[in-house]
Amino acid sequence: MAEPVDDALAELALVADLDHDRATRRGYPEAVYCEPKTPDQVRIVAAALRDRAGATDGVPPVALFTRASDEHARAVLDVLPDARWEPQARLVAWPPQPPAPTGGRVVVVAAGTSDLPVAHEAALTAGYLGRATDLVVDVGVAGLHRITRHLGTLRAARAVVVVAGMDGALPGVVAGLVAAPVVAVPTSVGYGASFGGIAALLTMLNACAPGIGVVNIDNGYGAGHLAAQIAAP
Structure with a gap:
């Protein structure tokens, strides 16, 4: 009879090729982008992360499941029942407690x-x-x-993330007030001529204050990750 870990690995091979060494190589673990995936696919990935942590008897690196729906979150919690589900940010984190903070704020x-x-997605990611x-x-x-x-x-702050639609x-205002780099995040919030965040994106790309980097529309995860790297010890 196959071992549970072997079963999970066989299922995983049909869904994803997890980069388990990314935390060692880059200092930050791989995240799981849930939005285009089925709940079953997310459940398989979560099970593989759980089983790898158990097989190595080590402290698992942080696993972030981003852009998760309620169904995705339930799938993760089925196999990682102690995971933290933040519905407003659409993010599931495991282990549930963030690491002790280091570096800048x-x-x-x-x-x-x-x-x-x-x-919230940006703040939780950085945390x-x-x-x-x-x-x-x-x-x-x-x-x-x-x-x-x-x-x-x-x-x-060592890094500031500014999230704005309309x-x-x-971001240009904040960048004129602080010495830290500003990570600008356009959101898809706004009326018709905002074009789903394109108007905010173009404004941020054309800001006259120096020291602004711009991520994609609604990309709180990317902004939080970049800010965490900027503020690293």
Whole structure:
């Protein structure tokens, strides 16, 4: 009779080729992008991660399942029942507790409440990659005075992630106030002429303040990962 680990590996070969050595090679583990996958495919990947951790008797590297639906989350929790499910960020993390923070602080700024799902994804990603993280919310340019209340927090950061939809102007404002690099995240929030985040993306790419890097629309994971690398010890 085949061992459970062998069964899991046989199933995995039909779904994915996990890069188990990425954490050793790059310092950060592989993430699992759930959105185009079926719940069964995500369950197979989660089982393979669990079985590999058990076979090596080691502390598993952090596994992040991004863009997870409720069905994806249930599939992960079936085999990793202690995993942490954050529905607003659409992210599942295992083990459930982030590592002790090292390096510099990452501050994530959300222009509006509608940008919070992407901002939470960025903040959780940076936290699970080992950075102390703060979240500043609802400080968009419609009430620009609000950002000045948080200057102490912003200026203490090693990296700042700014998440904004609509006109996407906030990253340029923040970059003019702080010395740290700014990772700008356009979101798909906005009315028709925002074109699903393209207007915000173009604004961020054309910001006149130096020190801004721009990730893809709604890419909170990519922003949090980049900020964690910038703030590494």
